[in-house]
Amino acid sequence: MEDHIHIDRQDTESGGRYVANVSNHEAEMSYSRASPRLIIIDHTSVPDALRGQGVGQALALHAVEDARAGGWKIIPLCPFMRAQSLRHEEWADVVQQR
Template sequence: MAGQIKIDKQETEKGGRYVTVVSGQEAEMTFSRASPHLIIVDHTAVPDALRGQGVGQALALHAVEDARAGGWKIIPLCPFMRAQSLRHAEWADVIQQR
């Protein structure tokens, strides 16, 4: 299912979020911008009804792909994003561990 999830980016001057709506349920991953070349992923929220469907994974992968395209790094402060970053060694080019 993760490949079929449409994710939108909503950005403000100080940060933003990646958001998707699946089966009428909204899931999000929020971030703050520490510098032009660094974001901090600070929260991931996936409703219980969507758990186990790859929604959180899709949000994490989207953040990684967005960082690669934009030329910035991610500090995975959020426990979910941190766990995902440790499982995916191929993301090391954009993950900055604290």
């Protein structure tokens, strides 16, 4: 399912969020911008109806790909993003562990 999830990025001055709408349910991963080259992912929310379908994983991967393309780093403050980043050593180029 992960390959068919469309994700939008909504930016604000201080941060933003990644949003996936799947089967009339919204999942999101929010972040704040610590500096032009650093974001802090602080929250991931996936409704129960979407759990186990790879939606959270797709949000995390989208954030990593955006960081690579945009030249910034990610601090995974959110427990979900932190767990994902520890499972994916290949994200170490953009994910900053504390």
